[in-house]
Amino acid sequence: xxxxxxxxxxxxxxxxxxxxxxxxxxxxxxxxxxxxxxxxxxxxxxxxxxxxxxxxxxxxxxxxxxxxxxxxxxxxxxxxxxxxxxxxxxxxxxxxxxxxxxxxxxxxxxxxxxxxxxxxxxxxxxxxxxxxxxxxxxxxxxxxxxxxxxxxxxxxxxxxxxxxxxxxxxxxxxxxxxxxxxxxxxxxxxxxxxxxxxxxxxxxxx
Amino acid sequence: xxxxxxxxxxxxxxxxxxxxxxxxxxxxxxxxxxxxxxxxxxxxxxxxxxxxxxxxxxxxxxxxxxxxxxxxxxxxxxxxxxxxxxxxxxxxxxxxxxxxxxxxxxxxxxxxxxxxxxxxxxxxxx
Numbered sequence: 001x002x003x004x005x006x007x008x009x010x011x012x013x014x015x016x017x018x019x020x021x022x023x024x025x026x027x028x029x030x031x032x033x034x035x036x037x038x039x040x041x042x043x044x045x046x047x048x049x050x051x052x053x054x055x056x057x058x059x060x061x062x063x064x065x066x067x068x069x070x071x072x073x074x075x076x077x078x079x080x081x082x083x084x085x086x087x088x089x090x091x092x093x094x095x096x097x098x099x100x101x102x103x104x105x106x107x108x109x110x111x112x113x114x115x116x117x118x119x120x121x122x123x124x125x126x127x128x129x130x131x132x133x134x135x136x137x138x139x140x141x142x143x144x145x146x147x148x149x150x151x152x153x154x155x156x157x158x159x160x161x162x163x164x165x166x167x168x169x170x171x172x173x174x175x176x177x178x179x180x181x182x183x184x185x186x187x188x189x190x191x192x193x194x195x196x197x198x199x200x201x202x203x204x205x206x
Numbered sequence: 207x208x209x210x211x212x213x214x215x216x217x218x219x220x221x222x223x224x225x226x227x228x229x230x231x232x233x234x235x236x237x238x239x240x241x242x243x244x245x246x247x248x249x250x251x252x253x254x255x256x257x258x259x260x261x262x263x264x265x266x267x268x269x270x271x272x273x274x275x276x277x278x279x280x281x282x283x284x285x286x287x288x289x290x291x292x293x294x295x296x297x298x299x300x301x302x303x304x305x306x307x308x309x310x311x312x313x314x315x316x317x318x319x320x321x322x323x324x325x326x327x328x329x330x331x332x
Contacts, residue, residue: 025302033305037312044316051329074264081260081287085253088295092246189296193288200284204267205277 032183036190043194046149047201050142057137064139067127068203076119077199080154083112084192087185094178102181103168109188110161113154120151143202150198153191160184243300252294259283 021027057063090105124144134144164184167173173180244252263283266272272279293299298306324330 023304025304030304030308033308034312037309037315040309040312040316041319044320048320048323051324052327054329070264070267074260078257078260081256082253084291084295085249088249089246092243092249095243186296189291192295193291196284196287196291200263200280204263204280 026179028179028183029186032186036186039190039194043146043150043197046142046146047197050146050202053138053142057139061137062127062130062132062140064143064202065206067130067132069123069126070203072119072123073199073203076116076123077195079112079119080116080192080195083109083116084189086112087188091178091181091185094173094175094181097175099168099173099175102173103165106161106165106168106181110158110165113158113161113188117151117154117158120147120154146198146202150191150194153194157184157188157191160187243297244294249294252290256287256290259287 023030054064086105086109090102090109093099093101093105124147132140132143134140161184164173164181263280266276266279292309298309
């Protein structure tokens with residue numbers, strides 16, 4: 001049923017507090033995409049800085065090839081990549097009203113994300129012990145700032161996933177709010193694609 | 207309220223009715239995807255493909271014979287993975303073009319701006 005009021009046209013089954021928008025698209029989703037577009041500029045700046053400083057560190061200080069452990073980072077990358085799969089499975093679950101699976105996939109995604117962050121903390125510790133500090137040289141500064149910013153984004157994503165899981169456990173995440181899961185999912189996939197670029201540009205390209 | 211000449215009441219869109227763009231979807235329902243999203247099996251197939259590409263990336267890193275082609279190959283693999291996640295997992299392939307454009311603006315602006323910066327400092331010639 002369609003109801004026309006002074007504020008516009010509403011469908012009877014539209015959730016309260018979510019009137020139609022001038023574009024016909026969700027304002028929150030438009031805002032999230034605009035935010036992700038701006039995040040491209042942030043990470044672009046950090047990656048460019050890394051490339052700019054690459055090979056310009058003082059002689060005798062730690063170089064990337066001295067510390068990188070490609071097999072270890074490959075496993076971390078695989079873990080983050082697979083967390084994108086569990087995230088879309090969580091979204092698919094809530095969209096068909098399967099709240100038990102939604103919670104399973106949300107928790108799995110959060111655990112995979114937390115594993116990635118834990119792996120990154122371990123990697124930082126190993127690098128530190130091998131003499132690579134943020135103030136050691138240009139490589140250390142640009143590497144820790146870039147990967148640290150990305151790790152912070154993943155950590156925020158994990159907190160958002162756990163919040164969604166908590167809301168769902170308390171019955172406050174009905175199917176009508178599936179867009180909330182979709183928005184968190186967009187953010188999560190974005191940190192994944194940023195890592196795809198970092199893994200290639202920072203770790204694999206000599 | 208004044209009416210536009212030549213426009214009948216029946217032709218005019220209702221206020222905030224969403225009839226603005228070609229992508230407009232009146233009476234937006236946030237529970238429904240903008241377009242049909244892929245099935246779970248399709249998501250799994252995409253993830254398997256991404257896993258294979260990642261394995262190939264790491265594999266070629268250790269192949270000395272491919273040393274001359276390593277950088278272009280790695281960049282191609284990264285672009286493929288980036289596109290697959292953005293188009294399938296982030297639903298850019300299925301959702302409104304407005305989302306695609308918003309993201310593309312940021313991405314292209316970043317690529318252009320930082321390519322100029324890196325070119326200015328002759329990063330390619332080092």
